[in-house]
Structure formats: structure tokens, C-alpha cells
Amino acid sequence: MIENKPKRSIFFKWILNNKFTVFLLNILIILLIILLFTKVRFVFAPVGKFLNVVAPPIFLAAVFYYLMEPLVALLERKWHWKRMVSITILFILLVGLLALGISLLIPYIQKQTQSLVANWPQYWQAVQDWLKNISGQPSFRPIKDQLNASTDTITKSIGSWFQKNFVSTFSNIGSAVGTVTTIIVNVITAPFILFFMLKDGGKFKTGLVKLVPTRLRPSTQTTLTEINNSISSYIRGQLTVAFWVMVMFSVGYLIVGQKYAFPLGILAGILNLVPYVGSFLAILPSLVIAGFTSVSMLIKVLIVFLIEQTIEGRVISPLVMGSKLEMHPVTTILVLLTAGNLFGFLGVVLGIPGYAVIKIIIVKLWRWFTRNSELYDSKAAETQNDNRMNTSESSES
Numbered sequence: 001m002i003e004n005k006p007k008r009s010i011f012f013k014w015i016l017n018n019k020f021t022v023f024l025l026n027i028l029i030i031l032l033i034i035l036l037f038t039k040v041r042f043v044f045a046p047v048g049k050f051l052n053v054v055a056p057p058i059f060l061a062a063v064f065y066y067l068m069e070p071l072v073a074l075l076e077r078k079w080h081w082k083r084m085v086s087i088t089i090l091f092i093l094l095v096g097l098l099a100l101g102i103s104l105l106i107p108y109i110q111k112q113t114q115s116l117v118a119n120w121p122q123y124w125q126a127v128q129d130w131l132k133n134i135s136g137q138p139s140f141r142p143i144k145d146q147l148n149a150s151t152d153t154i155t156k157s158i159g160s161w162f163q164k165n166f167v168s169t170f171s172n173i174g175s176a177v178g179t180v181t182t183i184i185v186n187v188i189t190a191p192f193i194l195f196f197m198l199k200d201g202g203k204f205k206t207g208l209v210k211l212v213p214t215r216l217r218p219s220t221q222t223t224l225t226e227i228n229n230s231i232s233s234y235i236r237g238q239l240t241v242a243f244w245v246m247v248m249f250s251v252g253y254l255i256v257g258q259k260y261a262f263p264l265g266i267l268a269g270i271l272n273l274v275p276y277v278g279s280f281l282a283i284l285p286s287l288v289i290a291g292f293t294s295v296s297m298l299i300k301v302l303i304v305f306l307i308e309q310t311i312e313g314r315v316i317s318p319l320v321m322g323s324k325l326e327m328h329p330v331t332t333i334l335v336l337l338t339a340g341n342l343f344g345f346l347g348v349v350l351g352i353p354g355y356a357v358i359k360i361i362i363v364k365l366w367r368w369f370t371r372n373s374e375l376y377d378s379k380a381a382e383t384q385n386d387n388r389m390n391t392s393e394s395s396e397s
Contacts, residue, residue: 023369057186061193065201066232067239068094072198087198091191109262116260123288223364230356237320238273244316245272245279245308249286252304258297259289273349275332279309327352 037044068090075086197204205224212220246269253261268282283305290301327335332352339351 057189057193060186060190061197063235063239064094064190064194065197066235068194068198069201069232070236083199087195091195105262109266112260113263116263120285123292126292127288219364219368223360226360227357230360231353234353234356240320241312241316242269242272245269245312248308248311249282249304252308253286253301256297256300256304258286258301258304259293264289275336275352276329277336279305279312327355331355 068087071090072083072086075081076083205221205228208224209217209221246265248265249268250262250265252258253264258264264282264286267285268279271278271282274281283301286301286305287298290297335351335355336348339347339354341347343350
């Protein structure tokens, strides 16, 4: 006798027994939880203050961790040094290099920087006078009003930003002392955090994996490894490229006799942390100074810039960075614009690695969804994912 199966309602088929609908409901619940958190944000105010205090030294220690960890691992693996011994030796070398740099280079760089800051208003005023003379020409009269309006807007924006970020911060001696004290505390605290990160860095990931359910531990381990590799390769690559950019600009400016060679070279290295546009932003003050020195100096600075861009683009960046993050240039620019608008210069610097971490997590979640959803053929989804992985591996090789 054939047993009649109970008839399922449309509500059961499309709501209760539909994985895609359940997935959407879970997203809705997550968004409602986020909305609830925004309504009770005052509860998390102490957490925000705690992070503001703790985050800077941890970030500084993390940067040096990714720079020093490969050396520690190499000494431990190849020469069988104990980890504590290699960490101690690297700390001694780092402190020695910092002390040598402070004693030899810092006074000279400080003198040049003070001179640059003192003379920069004159250069800027000369640029403004030059722009006014150009705008007074008959051919530029139609756009003169627009140029003046744009200049006034930029000047007011810079003034308001300076007023907000600097004048309000140092309006009294107490805030200035507090700022200096915070910087000193961060510099002193970061080496201790760095030491324990180098000593127990592997234990942290193992302990974090133990917090998740047993069934999810292998995938969590893989995800954390991919995130760590992505961040470490980006940080080491960017800092290495920025260092050589600083060296090339400083040496090039010294060879051609450009004023303020070291401050302009250091500025170029720092701004090079911003992908694509950093070097072009760094060359602007050098062009202004060279332009009001002599025409020949302006040509020499442009030659230095072209040589630096050629070496960086053809030799340094391909060797150091490669295509490890697999980001399209348009995606990179959009990430920089968005992160810069939301978080300022810090967002511009950290936007790319942050995007890489979010991308890894989203890809993992998407693969899980395609394997468990009825909307996708699991075998086809796995084949597609394998093809993507093979394509990325071949492009990297």
C-alpha cells in the first residue's frame, strides 16, 4: 500500500524549506542587530576609548612584526637558532640602527626640515602670484572667475582643516603635553608588544582557532593563514618599495643639487605608501622649489623623477610586490577614494589591506553558500572555484 506523503504548503516550500530565503532572513537579522548597536552606541563608548589607546602601539608593533618575523623564522629554520636568541639579536641590531640614525641623520634632517617649513610660505606665495599673472592674460579671462573661486574654496578648506585638527588640539599646554605623552607611551609600549608577538605569534592563531566549533576549525585555520599571508606580503612589499623610493629620491636630489633633498626624499617615501598617486603627490613640492630655483634645476628634478619611476616600475615593484593581492587598478582607486573619504590618510594607507581581508572572508562565505544552496550545482560550483584558483596560481607564477 502506497503511503501518501503529506502535502507541503507554499509557505513551507518557499520560506521554511528554502535555504536562500533562510540566508536572506539571516542577513536581515544581522542588519537589525547592527541597527540596534547604533542605537546603544553609548554603551560601547568605553570600548572605543580603550581601542584608541591600545590600537596605535599594536599597529606599530604589527608592522615591525611582519618585517622581522621572516628573519626570525629563517634563523630558526636554517641555522637552528633558538627563537629567543634570534629575537634578542634582532632587537639589539634594530636599537643600534635607530641610535645610529638618530645621532647622524636626525640633526641634519631636522635642520633641513625646519628650513623648508620656514621658507615654504614664500614658495607658495610665489606660486599664487604666478597663477594670478597667468589668469590676467586675455586668453585666460573667461576662466579667471572660476579659477579664483576654486582657489578660495581650496584655501578655506585647508584653513578649516588646519583649524580643526591642529589649532583645536594645541589650544592649550595641557592638550599639547597630553599628545606628546601619548606618542612617548606608544613608542615605549610598542617594543614590548612586538617582543611577545614575535615570541608567541604562532600560539595566538592556534588559540583563536580553538575558540570556534570543531567542524569549522580547518576552514578557519585556512582563512586565518590566507589573511596573514596577504597582510604580511602587502606590508613588507609596501614598506620595502617606500624605503627604496626614499633612497632614490634623496640620492637623486643630492646628485642634482636640489634643496632640502632629505626631507623631500622622506616625504616621497611616506607618500609612496599611497598606491599609484603617492609619487606624483610627492614630486609637486619638489617641482615648486626647483621651479623657483632655476629652469635647469626643474629639468634635473624631472629627470630624477623619470629615472625613479622607471626603476620602481620596471625593477623594484615587480620583484617586491608582484600581483599578490590580485587587485584591478580601477578597484584599487575606488578603494582608495572610499577609504580616504571615510577615514582620511589612515584609510588611504590601510584601505588596500583591509579590502584584501574583507575579500578573503567574502570569498570563503560565497563558496560555503554555493556548496549549501539549492540554487547552485555543487559540482559545478566546486569546478568553477577550482578553475579560479588555478587561474590565480598560473597568473602568480
